[in-house]
Amino acid sequence: MQPDIQPSAGVLLGVNIDHVATIRQARGTRYPEPIQAALVAEQAGADAITLHLREDRRHIQDRDVELLRGILQTRMNLEMAATAEMGLVAARIRPADCCLVPERREELTTEGGLDVAGNQPYLTDFCARLAEAGVRVSLFIDADPAQIEAAHAIGAPVIEIHTGHYAEASTPAERAETLAQIRRAVDLGRSLGLQVNAGHGLDYHNVQAVAAIPGVRELNIGHAIIARALFTGLDQAVRDMRRLCLG
Numbered sequence: 160m161q162p163d164i165q166p167s168a169g170v171l172l173g174v175n176i177d178h179v180a181t182i183r184q185a186r187g188t189r190y191p192e193p194i195q196a197a198l199v200a201e202q203a204g205a206d207a208i209t210l211h212l213r214e215d216r217r218h219i220q221d222r223d224v225e226l227l228r229g230i231l232q233t234r235m236n237l238e239m240a241a242t243a244e245m246g247l248v249a250a251r252i253r254p255a256d257c258c259l260v261p262e263r264r265e266e267l268t269t270e271g272g273l274d275v276a277g278n279q280p281y282l283t284d285f286c287a288r289l290a291e292a293g294v295r296v297s298l299f300i301d302a303d304p305a306q307i308e309a310a311h312a313i314g315a316p317v318i319e320i321h322t323g324h325y326a327e328a329s330t331p332a333e334r335a336e337t338l339a340q341i342r343r344a345v346d347l348g349r350s351l352g353l354q355v356n357a358g359h360g361l362d363y364h365n366v367q368a369v370a371a372i373p374g375v376r377e378l379n380i381g382h383a384i385i386a387r388a389l390f391t392g393l394d395q396a397v398r399d400m401r402r403l404c405l406g
């Protein structure tokens with residue numbers, strides 16, 4: 160089946176395959192295989208494959224990252240905490256992109272953005288070392304001007320705006336306000352010359368409003384795609400999301 164070859168309308172789709180690995184880890188089996196998911200997603204039109212190597216290895220394993228590094232046809236976006244251990248992994252794997260995200264072992268999923276403003280010296284050095292290894296650094300941050308300005312100050316070329324508060328909004332007013340915050344964050348990031356991505360909690364019902372924000376370059380989406388794939392298959396789930404992103 161040939162993928163829908165459509166010219167990118169400027170909004171790229173990074174498919175996060177973490178939760179394929181969640182199902183595998185639930186029983187410790189050899190299936191489902193995240194490698195297979197990545198290739199299916201790419202064939203269906205994903206512009207990048209995102210995977211989060213967590214410190215607790217609850218889903219993606221080191222072997223997934225190592226194997227995919229030599230297999231992906233598009234681009235690896237490796238998400239990780241800004242720790243010494245993960246810095247060594249990134250320097251060895253040298254993914255095209257590395258997105259630094261905060262982690263707390265007890266969290267169910269990522270809860271907030273990275274505190275760049277509060278950790279500038281450490282993150283400046285951490286990002287410089289990744290850049291020296293040829294890795295493009297992205298910082299997963301809240302739609303907070305101080306964090307966006309700090310990301311620019313430490314030399315990160317890319318930011319990914321945390322869309323979780325928008326995704327979890329429970330009223331139309333809250334949804335409108337959180338979307339406006341994202342829009343302002345995109346405008347500020349672009350004015351500083353940053354590439355601005357967005358992600359977390361985006362699904363088939365809330366993605367279009369974010370994809371329509373001028374200046375958003377890439378959306379990283381996983382949980383909703385993998386959930387839909389249970390019923391439509393992964394190829395169709397990715398195609399459907401790609402179509403919504405293109406508007």
Ligand SMILES: CC(=O)[C@@H](O)[C@H](O)COP(=O)(O)O
Pocket residue numbers: 175177178211213238260267268269299358359360379
């Ligand atoms: C940073 C982010 O929002 C996600 O990409 C992250 O991977 C969420 O963590 P889980 O995939 O473990 O839910």
Ligand SMILES: NCC(=O)COP(=O)(O)O
Pocket residue numbers: 175209319357358359360361379380381382383
């Ligand atoms: N950085 C966001 C991501 O990769 C996927 O987040 P989600 O769609 O699984 O919530």
